[in-house]
Amino acid sequence: MAAVFDRIAILGAGLVGGSIARAALESGAAAAVMLYDTDASVRRRARELNLGEVSDAVADAVRDADLVVLAVPVGAMAAALRTAAPALKRGAIVSDVGSVKQAVVEALEPLLPAHAYLIPGHPIAGTERSGPDAGFATLFHNRWHILTPIADARPEYAAAVTRLEEFWRALGANVERMDAAHHDVVLAVTSHLPHLIAFNIVAMAEDLESVTESEVVKYSASGFRDFTRIAASDPTMWRDVFLNNKDAVLEVLGRFSEDLAALQRAIRWSEGDALYALFERARRMRREVIEAGQDTAAPNFGRDTSQ
Amino acid sequence: MAAVFDRIAILGAGLVGGSIARAALESGAAAAVMLYDTDASVRRRARELNLGEVSDAVADAVRDADLVVLAVPVGAMAAALRTAAPALKRGAIVSDVGSVKQAVVEALEPLLPAHAYLIPGHPIAGTERSGPDAGFATLFHNRWHILTPIADARPEYAAAVTRLEEFWRALGANVERMDAAHHDVVLAVTSHLPHLIAFNIVAMAEDLESVTESEVVKYSASGFRDFTRIAASDPTMWRDVFLNNKDAVLEVLGRFSEDLAALQRAIRWSEGDALYALFERARRMRREVIEAGQDTAAPNFGRDTSQ
Numbered sequence: 001m002a003a004v005f006d007r008i009a010i011l012g013a014g015l016v017g018g019s020i021a022r023a024a025l026e027s028g029a030a031a032a033v034m035l036y037d038t039d040a041s042v043r044r045r046a047r048e049l050n051l052g053e054v055s056d057a058v059a060d061a062v063r064d065a066d067l068v069v070l071a072v073p074v075g076a077m078a079a080a081l082r083t084a085a086p087a088l089k090r091g092a093i094v095s096d097v098g099s100v101k102q103a104v105v106e107a108l109e110p111l112l113p114a115h116a117y118l119i120p121g122h123p124i125a126g127t128e129r130s131g132p133d134a135g136f137a138t139l140f141h142n143r144w145h146i147l148t149p150i151a152d153a154r155p156e157y158a159a160a161v162t163r164l165e166e167f168w169r170a171l172g173a174n175v176e177r178m179d180a181a182h183h184d185v186v187l188a189v190t191s192h193l194p195h196l197i198a199f200n201i202v203a204m205a206e207d208l209e210s211v212t213e214s215e216v217v218k219y220s221a222s223g224f225r226d227f228t229r230i231a232a233s234d235p236t237m238w239r240d241v242f243l244n245n246k247d248a249v250l251e252v253l254g255r256f257s258e259d260l261a262a263l264q265r266a267i268r269w270s271e272g273d274a275l276y277a278l279f280e281r282a283r284r285m286r287r288e289v290i291e292a293g294q295d296t297a298a299p300n301f302g303r304d305t306s307q
Numbered sequence: 308m309a310a311v312f313d314r315i316a317i318l319g320a321g322l323v324g325g326s327i328a329r330a331a332l333e334s335g336a337a338a339a340v341m342l343y344d345t346d347a348s349v350r351r352r353a354r355e356l357n358l359g360e361v362s363d364a365v366a367d368a369v370r371d372a373d374l375v376v377l378a379v380p381v382g383a384m385a386a387a388l389r390t391a392a393p394a395l396k397r398g399a400i401v402s403d404v405g406s407v408k409q410a411v412v413e414a415l416e417p418l419l420p421a422h423a424y425l426i427p428g429h430p431i432a433g434t435e436r437s438g439p440d441a442g443f444a445t446l447f448h449n450r451w452h453i454l455t456p457i458a459d460a461r462p463e464y465a466a467a468v469t470r471l472e473e474f475w476r477a478l479g480a481n482v483e484r485m486d487a488a489h490h491d492v493v494l495a496v497t498s499h500l501p502h503l504i505a506f507n508i509v510a511m512a513e514d515l516e517s518v519t520e521s522e523v524v525k526y527s528a529s530g531f532r533d534f535t536r537i538a539a540s541d542p543t544m545w546r547d548v549f550l551n552n553k554d555a556v557l558e559v560l561g562r563f564s565e566d567l568a569a570l571q572r573a574i575r576w577s578e579g580d581a582l583y584a585l586f587e588r589a590r591r592m593r594r595e596v597i598e599a600g601q602d603t604a605a606p607n608f609g610r611d612t613s614q
Contacts, residue, residue: 189523
């Protein structure tokens, strides 16, 4: 494949940053990949893994890059761009992979030099692992990548968005454009609330007096274990998500709690028909997720069948 | 292997009943497996699948069985035993696979002939699928099977419990004995509450006005899809679980909601340190589940890595 970008720089060599590096090199979407991480041990590990050319200074990584991807927790985006900004080349595209978009735009826009283009983005892909060893080149295959372009009327900006779309498609992703505010509501439902609930039930289970932690672990195959996977995700990343998407998260959380209270009442009053109707309805969504290619059709995600 | 039982009868040929039939025949734990299901189309399918010898009448299935397993939803247990009771042979063991144990004991004990032994049980294994096609012989491998023996002082009863344990071990399970009341609290935490939450979030997401159902499906790989798997479980089975384990479910649900309210407040007041501490704590439980052999260590349950 002809490279979409001659040189890209990725700031942050964790699960997502490391996966972009691998995918860009394997696909040939970038001719050269520069990497930087604030953590010296992560830089060392990224070098051992040959994730790209690892720099010990942000400016060296960023200097000649056509695309700079900020792959750090949402709360660290501003600091990353602040150190990178003076070294950005003319016409450089700055993008990110944050799970929240409005707060990122607000944080980054004021720091961007006039000769660069800001195109926020969010790959809807990941695992519960973190760090440079967690990444892999196929992470974005058949997953959606959402771009939330800002209000930038320059014709070069539109061309830059098209080029960034091309890059993500080269990494195997499907690309969608969306308004940043709408992104934050959609992701509050599909990602932030599910993670919050998983963190909550796992922490709650640890605190119970009537059931020991070892019993919870032992009998976790009855449903609980699924929640422990999501709750194993990076705590720094998730703290920043909740601090930076407060309004949308509190809104959907309010709806969730309201519906849960109604369900609680249906149980207390033995309303079997209401419970059945709700469970039956919830069942349909699974088929749609599988038909959309967003999950495996194998029972138990295929993990248990040594058949 | 020498058969633990010459002949067993399974009432209910769904996921669990069908899996017991397959596992018992493959392992040789039973020399003969009789099957019955109230649904004629399920009986037909069970015959096609060669799950055992399928009878069109309960009495024929049960007549000479040393072990009768009730593999029906909790709310259908009493009706199943009522039709089976007159045909039970002297010394027959009656067991079940219900996800709730106190309510099952209360429903079954009065219906049991004096010449039979009631030993309630619950295999901590399953998938989101249901019906005769869903079962497989390895479903119980390395999973726990909980027995909740009743207060029966006959020496033959103790021998029957030991024999039933032997049967489940032959199917690949680890066996544990537990008090029925404690079972119901443990499972409320590890299974009933997780399912309730999953049903609730999936139904809630369907009802939103601000986010379309197709958006939820499209971006479900960010966390939501995991919940759709659990929410695809059999609605009849789950309705019966919640109607029959009301006290324990309402108790843990109260704890869950209380903790969620505290988390909501921490988000509203931007208490980043509190959020981080809770997320960090929840992360540990995942390692314990994997170390206990109750889940795969592969990221994303191994479903996405075509690496």
